Amino acid sequence: MKGKKLLALLGSACLILALAALPFMGACAPEEVAPPPPPPPEEEEAPPEAPEFIKVGTAIQLSGMYASGGQEVLDAYEIGVEEINAKGGVYVKEFDKKIPIKLIAEDDESDLVKTVRVMEKLYSVDEVVVYLFGFGSSLAAAQAPIAEKNRVPWIGSCLSVEAIFEQGYRYVFAAFGLSSDQVRAYLAVLDSLPADVRPTTIANWELQSDWGLEMTRFLKEENLARGSPYKIIRSEYSFATTDFSSLIIEAKAAGIDVIFSTPTPPQAFAMAKQMKELDYTPKAALLQRGCSPVTWGPTLGKDGDYFCNCQSSSPALPFPGNKEFNEKYRALRGVDYNFAGAAYSCIQILVDAIERAGTLDRDKIRDAIAATDMMTVQGPIKFKPTGKPIIIQCLLQWQDGEFRLVWPSEYAEVPFFYPATPWKER
Amino acid sequence: MAIDRKKFSIVTAIVVSLAVLPLAVKVDYITNILIVLFLYVILSQSWNVIGGYAGQMHLGLGALFGMGALTTRLLWSAGTPLPLSLLAGAISSAILAVIIGVPTLRLRSHYFAIGTLGVAIIAMTTVGNVLPGLAFLPGAYIASYNILTRYYLSLGLMVMAVAVVYLLVNSKLGLGMVCVRDDEGAAEATGVNAFKCKLQALTISSALAGLAGGGFAFYQSSLYYHMPFGLRWSFEPVLITLVGGSGTIAGPIIGSVFYVILKEIFGLALGEVNILIFGALFVLVVLFLPEGLIRLPEKLRQLSVKAGQQEAVAQESLGDRGGKGGER
Numbered sequence A: 001m002k003g004k005k006l007l008a009l010l011g012s013a014c015l016i017l018a019l020a021a022l023p024f025m026g027a028c029a030p031e032e033v034a035p036p037p038p039p040p041p042e043e044e045e046a047p048p049e050a051p052e053f054i055k056v057g058t059a060i061q062l063s064g065m066y067a068s069g070g071q072e073v074l075d076a077y078e079i080g081v082e083e084i085n086a087k088g089g090v091y092v093k094e095f096d097k098k099i100p101i102k103l104i105a106e107d108d109e110s111d112l113v114k115t116v117r118v119m120e121k122l123y124s125v126d127e128v129v130v131y132l133f134g135f136g137s138s139l140a141a142a143q144a145p146i147a148e149k150n151r152v153p154w155i156g157s158c159l160s161v162e163a164i165f166e167q168g169y170r171y172v173f174a175a176f177g178l179s180s181d182q183v184r185a186y187l188a189v190l191d192s193l194p195a196d197v198r199p200t201t202i203a204n205w206e207l208q209s210d211w212g213l214e215m216t217r218f219l220k221e222e223n224l225a226r227g228s229p230y231k232i233i234r235s236e237y238s239f240a241t242t243d244f245s246s247l248i249i250e251a252k253a254a255g256i257d258v259i260f261s262t263p264t265p266p267q268a269f270a271m272a273k274q275m276k277e278l279d280y281t282p283k284a285a286l287l288q289r290g291c292s293p294v295t296w297g298p299t300l301g302k303d304g305d306y307f308c309n310c311q312s313s314s315p316a317l318p319f320p321g322n323k324e325f326n327e328k329y330r331a332l333r334g335v336d337y338n339f340a341g342a343a344y345s346c347i348q349i350l351v352d353a354i355e356r357a358g359t360l361d362r363d364k365i366r367d368a369i370a371a372t373d374m375m376t377v378q379g380p381i382k383f384k385p386t387g388k389p390i391i392i393q394c395l396l397q398w399q400d401g402e403f404r405l406v407w408p409s410e411y412a413e414v415p416f417f418y419p420a421t422p423w424k425e426r
Numbered sequence B: 001m002a003i004d005r006k007k008f009s010i011v012t013a014i015v016v017s018l019a020v021l022p023l024a025v026k027v028d029y030i031t032n033i034l035i036v037l038f039l040y041v042i043l044s045q046s047w048n049v050i051g052g053y054a055g056q057m058h059l060g061l062g063a064l065f066g067m068g069a070l071t072t073r074l075l076w077s078a079g080t081p082l083p084l085s086l087l088a089g090a091i092s093s094a095i096l097a098v099i100i101g102v103p104t105l106r107l108r109s110h111y112f113a114i115g116t117l118g119v120a121i122i123a124m125t126t127v128g129n130v131l132p133g134l135a136f137l138p139g140a141y142i143a144s145y146n147i148l149t150r151y152y153l154s155l156g157l158m159v160m161a162v163a164v165v166y167l168l169v170n171s172k173l174g175l176g177m178v179c180v181r182d183d184e185g186a187a188e189a190t191g192v193n194a195f196k197c198k199l200q201a202l203t204i205s206s207a208l209a210g211l212a213g214g215g216f217a218f219y220q221s222s223l224y225y226h227m228p229f230g231l232r233w234s235f236e237p238v239l240i241t242l243v244g245g246s247g248t249i250a251g252p253i254i255g256s257v258f259y260v261i262l263k264e265i266f267g268l269a270l271g272e273v274n275i276l277i278f279g280a281l282f283v284l285v286v287l288f289l290p291e292g293l294i295r296l297p298e299k300l301r302q303l304s305v306k307a308g309q310q311e312a313v314a315q316e317s318l319g320d321r322g323g324k325g326g327e328r
Helices: A002-028 A067-086 A114-124 A137-150 A162-166 A179-191 A210-225 A245-254 A265-277 A296-304 A322-333 A340-357 A362-370 B005-024 B028-053 B061-077 B082-104 B109-130 B147-169 B172-182 B184-189 B194-219 B232-244 B250-288 B293-327
Strands: A054-060 A090-092 A097-099 A101-107 A130-132 A154-156 A172-174 A201-207 A231-237 A258-261 A284-287 A307-311 A373-376 A379-383 A394-399 A402-407
Touching (some): A054 A114, A067 A322, A090 A340, A114 A137, A114 B250, A130 A340, A137 A162, A162 A172, A162 A210, A179 A284, A210 A231, A296 A402, A340 A362, B005 B028, B028 B194, B028 B232, B028 B250, B061 B109, B061 B194, B082 B109, B082 B194, B109 B232, B184 B194, B232 B250, B232 B293
Parallel strands (some): A054 A101, A054 A130, A154 A172, A201 A231, A201 A258
């Protein structure tokens, strides 16, 4: 009985081993003389089977502190993808057919840790060919190395921090004016003023963040490049600051002409209110990012006027498709877009790159993006080898409760209003 | 100290399975989730030492996690070998713990909680102001980035952390910590130096938090220096440990699995609504299982016994009635 059991066990073990070894049998088998290959077919080879979709992924901010920005970006992506798919998709030469885009958007909760996991999921589970970015430089800084590691092209709008593009990454591109572009646009507006009214002093209220420091660096560099026409006085504040009275009093006492800062939106609202309370009217004020929300004008009314923000798209820009895109956005949300033009242009860049690459190979798409030279809703765009854009940078100013394009002057809706009307006279 | 062979075999099997898992399932997404899970286990075990065993409502773990992360990242970026950087991270957190502990551990109950929370906020604000930048991994390094190195490091750190807590709770110091937690006055009356005991617990807990921070700094490819000082790192380990079961070895592990894995699944399946549903689930666990998920099997057993008893009573009463009816 015992012997039979042992025999059965050995037999089973041999069978399992034999089955396991089956895949390797070919490798160990002696080489057979292969029959001569059949002659190649006369007609051209049929293209490989096309995938059902071109998968494009975005780890986007649909909840958390950047939710409103993330939603606007996603709206733009969805409008863009819908338009492309309505035409049958993107023509890919390799498959000789149009393939629709499938946009896979996953909420990263504006969380720097979660956004990494979502990026990995989009890559290893969904197998996206391109990443699109959502909103906020800090999240872009977390996402960019993951895109680089996975060698998946990443196109971002609504981010400013330039340091991301100074790390030698090859797969990371921005379709949005970065810190240096923003500084240049603001100074260009000031430079354009007649010499007798042009400001001479700038208060740089520096937010203690990577972006705040970077903006300071570019402000110094740009001023130096101009021969230092502006005297820059720097003061610092942190993310937690809610009382700006010391900065305002200091600027008022020194007779500072214009303000330059990168506050968060709540901080920008507090700055405007406190400037009014302390009766300090800077002749111009760039509250970059802080005064960009669409709620700024309706909330502050005349107190919100004359504050400026730099961005790379505006509904007022006359480039092809911009007006139509804004109409679609307006039909969806009931208001003009704020910065979604830049996000929409990411879809335009992506489609153009895939068509030129003629394949869904990520490396080839990356090379095609790098070679981009095209017109988008936010104007012509090219990329530097670092992934930074060569793009038109706009300056918008709140005037009569409306966010108006004032720079570049050739596209301006209205002239730059300078100097700002004092609080008491509004 | 006798080691339960059965338990030891189960733990060994789990660790071996976890070691083999990323080789079998080559999906970076899963590897990433598990790394985060392991780091949360270390961090919640860290809170478990000071909060679960020593009974101190410590709300400043973020400062110690952050200190470990900051030290490790700065040293590692400067070219120091990773093991040394991790060790330095753990030591720096332990030193900070002594500095924090000497004044705050003289405070009792919620005063200690407020004091430590204050420390976390001060650390977060200070680092945010002094080091507002972020650390990137350069493109050349990213090309050789290996997720498996991160995985095995965090797995190793987690096993080490659990082993440290196991050895600690089975030591004389662990006994002293439990005595202090249950009744500080009585513990002192029996010869336990409560302050020394709490300080030792805080130091060990902080070294573990620093180790978790070091692992996090190695894992995150770009890191804002102030980010690991955020208040989430102070509150999440408390929640995880309480939901899993504080004052137990398995509790923080169960809590971490619940927090990381379930939240991820909910996030994928339910979208933005997951935060609401997950929050409600958290509240339900705290309401119905105040001692944590670790008591769930016991609770289910009790319920089934109760149900069985009720059924038996019901059958008995039916039988009685039947019997009486028969008599009639």
